[in-house]
Amino acid sequence: DAGVIQSPRHEVTEMGQEVTLRCKPISGHDYLFWYRQTMMRGLELLIYFNNNVPIDDSGMPEDRFSAKMPNASFSTLKIQPSEPRDSAVYFCASSWMGNQPQHFGDGTRLSIL
Amino acid sequence: DQQVKQNSPSLSVQEGRISILNCDYTNSMFDYFLWYKKYPAEGPTFLISISSIKDKNEDGRFTVFLNKSAKHLSLHIVPSQPGDSAVYFCHSLVYNFNKFYFGSGTKLNVKP
Numbered sequence: 161d162a163g164v165i166q167s168p169r170h171e172v173t174e175m176g177q178e179v180t181l182r183c184k185p186i187s188g189h190d191y192l193f194w195y196r197q198t199m200m201r202g203l204e205l206l207i208y209f210n211n212n213v214p215i216d217d218s219g220m221p222e223d224r225f226s227a228k229m230p231n232a233s234f235s236t237l238k239i240q241p242s243e244p245r246d247s248a249v250y251f252c253a254s255s256w257m258g259n260q261p262q263h264f265g266d267g268t269r270l271s272i273l
Numbered sequence: 274d275q276q277v278k279q280n281s282p283s284l285s286v287q288e289g290r291i292s293i294l295n296c297d298y299t300n301s302m303f304d305y306f307l308w309y310k311k312y313p314a315e316g317p318t319f320l321i322s323i324s325s326i327k328d329k330n331e332d333g334r335f336t337v338f339l340n341k342s343a344k345h346l347s348l349h350i351v352p353s354q355p356g357d358s359a360v361y362f363c364h365s366l367v368y369n370f371n372k373f374y375f376g377s378g379t380k381l382n383v384k385p
Contacts, residue, residue, distance in 0.1 A: 164316070195375075202279075202377030203317075203362060251316050259368045261307060264316025 162186070166252050166265035174273050178240040181268045183252030184233055191258050194227055194237050195251040197267070203251070209235065210258065242272045276300050277365045279376035286383050292350040294379050296363030299344065302372075307364040308337060308348050310357075311378070317362055321348070324368075353383045 165184040173179055185192045193208040207217040212229045220227070224243070229235040239246055249269050253262040278297045286292045296306075304325040309317035323330040323337045323346065330337050336349045350357055360380045366373035 203375035205373070205375070253316070258373075259305060259366055261319035261322065262317075264309075264318070266314065266316050 164252055164254050164263050164265035166250075166268050168268060169266065170269045170271075172271045172273065173242060175243055176241045177272075178238065179242045179246075179270060179272075181237040181250050181252075181270070183235045183237070183265060185235070185252070185254030186263055187233065189254035189256050189263070191255045191262075192229060192235050193253040193255075193262060194235070195253065197249045197251060206237070208258075244272045246270065247272050275377075276303075277363055277374045277376040279361075279363055279379050281379050282377070283380040283382070286353045286381065288355055288383055288385050289352045292348075292353045292357065292381055292383065294348040294350075294361050294363075294381065296346050296348075296365075296376050297344060298346075298365045298374075300365070300367075300374075301344065302367045303365040305366050305368045306337070306339060306346050307366075308335075309362045309364060311360040311362060320361075350381075353381075355383050355385050357381060358383045 167182045190211050194206040196204045206219045207227045208215055209229045225239055227237045249267045251264050251267045253264040255262045276299050307322040308320045310320045311317040321332050321335050321337050323339050328339050339346045360378045362378045363376035
């Protein structure tokens with residue numbers, strides 16, 4: 161079975177542009193997580209979904225960030241407008257239950273100039 | 274609000290010796306703990322876990338120890354191998370309520 165698939169792997173864009181990150185979870189996994197990794201804060205949980213419903217978005221930094229999960233096999237994380245401080249590696253992960261090991265994608269390295 | 278702390282950003286160990294990675298947590302409600310390993314340009318992968326009803330769990334060269342009174346867990350790798358060089362993340366959660374936190378990671382370098 162394929163693992164968690166994220167796209168794009170790298171994104172470089174200018175400040176103020178809209179950025180959309182995509183994730184395809186493992187089939188059958190009911191939970192999907194979005195994380196941001198930075199040197200200062202390590203892995204930060206941004207938001208997670210259960211059965212396509214957002215459960216906890218308290219980690220979303222501000223209103224510029226939004227996430228959707230229109231169906232069980234696809235999720236997006238959008239930043240609009242983007243700022244240089246959003247530069248980081250963004251990971252998507254999925255698990256079949258919230259308290260089970262998570263399976264991570266290889267991440268999207270985002271650079272905002 | 275760092276509920277899970279890995280106070281050593283990096284650790285260097287000679288091949289064949291023991292590597293000990295540490296993690297401290299503040300929330301006494303945490304009752305399930307996991308370790309993940311992360312190579313550059315890849316996502317973290319699950320390594321080993323422990324429930325709070327145990328104080329030790331072993332899987333091959335990897336052993337996790339839990340000291341609930343001290344709110345401390347550690348990952349032991351014996352013997353360490355160069356392929357173990359990676360960043361290790363501690364992950365703590367409340368099993369029934371799906372609250373979970375990751376530490377900031379410890380970068381392990383195993384020298385040949």
